[in-house]
Amino acid sequence: MHNQLIAIIGAGVMGCATALDVARAGYRVILQDHSESVILQAPDVIRREYRSACFLKQGYGEVPLDIIMDRISFRIQDEGVEEANVIIENVTENIESKKEVYARLSQKARPDALYALNTSCISVTKLASFLPDPRRAIGVHLMNPVPVKSMVEVIKGHHTTPETEQEMVAFLESLGKNPVVIEDLPGFVSNRLSHLLMNEAAFIVQDGIATAEQVDAIMKKGFSYQMGPLETADLIGLDTVVHSLKVLYDSYQDPKFRCCPLLQKMVDAGHWGRKTGQGFYAY
Numbered sequence: 001m002h003n004q005l006i007a008i009i010g011a012g013v014m015g016c017a018t019a020l021d022v023a024r025a026g027y028r029v030i031l032q033d034h035s036e037s038v039i040l041q042a043p044d045v046i047r048r049e050y051r052s053a054c055f056l057k058q059g060y061g062e063v064p065l066d067i068i069m070d071r072i073s074f075r076i077q078d079e080g081v082e083e084a085n086v087i088i089e090n091v092t093e094n095i096e097s098k099k100e101v102y103a104r105l106s107q108k109a110r111p112d113a114l115y116a117l118n119t120s121c122i123s124v125t126k127l128a129s130f131l132p133d134p135r136r137a138i139g140v141h142l143m144n145p146v147p148v149k150s151m152v153e154v155i156k157g158h159h160t161t162p163e164t165e166q167e168m169v170a171f172l173e174s175l176g177k178n179p180v181v182i183e184d185l186p187g188f189v190s191n192r193l194s195h196l197l198m199n200e201a202a203f204i205v206q207d208g209i210a211t212a213e214q215v216d217a218i219m220k221k222g223f224s225y226q227m228g229p230l231e232t233a234d235l236i237g238l239d240t241v242v243h244s245l246k247v248l249y250d251s252y253q254d255p256k257f258r259c260c261p262l263l264q265k266m267v268d269a270g271h272w273g274r275k276t277g278q279g280f281y282a283y
């Protein structure tokens, strides 16, 4: 299995961390992003992610960083993707962006390539409908930070076959992950629950009831959360949280998913969390 080539499309927060984990497990990786500046920064992002994972996860440093980096090719175009056995799509949480990527990949990729669709909230059945063979696609909701979190939510689309499910579970287990396979509806389990919490935490700050620090302290000390909801929102990226809330709201037409205006204002101001150096906290 380890002689397989894995193409990772989108080199943002999730793409870089996933490339690190996949290359660390021994696979050859192509990491592609359409933004030249993102690809130029990606090696440094991966190095930082590795150092942080070594600090947070015992044994992570057993595979030296230079060996991992040698296994990753950084690309702005799609060259090499036609040989990939597994394609992990990690582009922006926006249906039109993902649709455009699938149309492009469909021209190039092997017909038997296995597609892992990494989305926070969008229905996997809907995303898979943009691929020529939706039977070979399955949702793979990796958790952030990827090297530290072993649980992966795996979401079966309407057409996903049992063979696709088995192959993807075997691939994820080869990375040391613990997949939990569930059915498909927008937001799945994790984000239907977690985005309600992050959104309501933002409303509490907006209403002047408590500061971000106080909200997070209450959830950590009172409910044994490892991270507070607003620290988590900053880690995910407030832009991604807002995109996901919009998907949940549009999908269920339920006002409980309406996006907190403070979150939208912070995104408009460029305060997207850790990735921009400022969110509910300064980094």
Ligand SMILES: NC(=O)c1ccc[n+]([C@@H]2O[C@H](COP(=O)([O-])OP(=O)(O)OC[C@H]3O[C@@H](n4cnc5c(N)ncnc54)[C@H](O)[C@@H]3O)[C@@H](O)[C@H]2O)c1
Pocket: 009, 010, 011, 012, 013, 014, 015, 032, 033, 034, 035, 038, 089, 090, 091, 092, 093, 094, 097, 100, 101, 118, 119, 120, 121, 141, 142, 143, 144, 235, 236, 237, 240
């Ligand atoms: N951030 C998280 O904590 C988290 C957790 C789980 C799942 N996800 C999901 O993973 C996916 C990626 O999230 P992220 O946080 O890495 O986002 P991000 O904004 O950090 O990165 C997305 C990347 O996709 C690239 N991109 C956009 N359109 C492209 C195209 N047409 N071709 C190639 N590259 C393109 C962008 O340049 C950007 O670098 C999203 O669907 C998100 O919902 C995110």
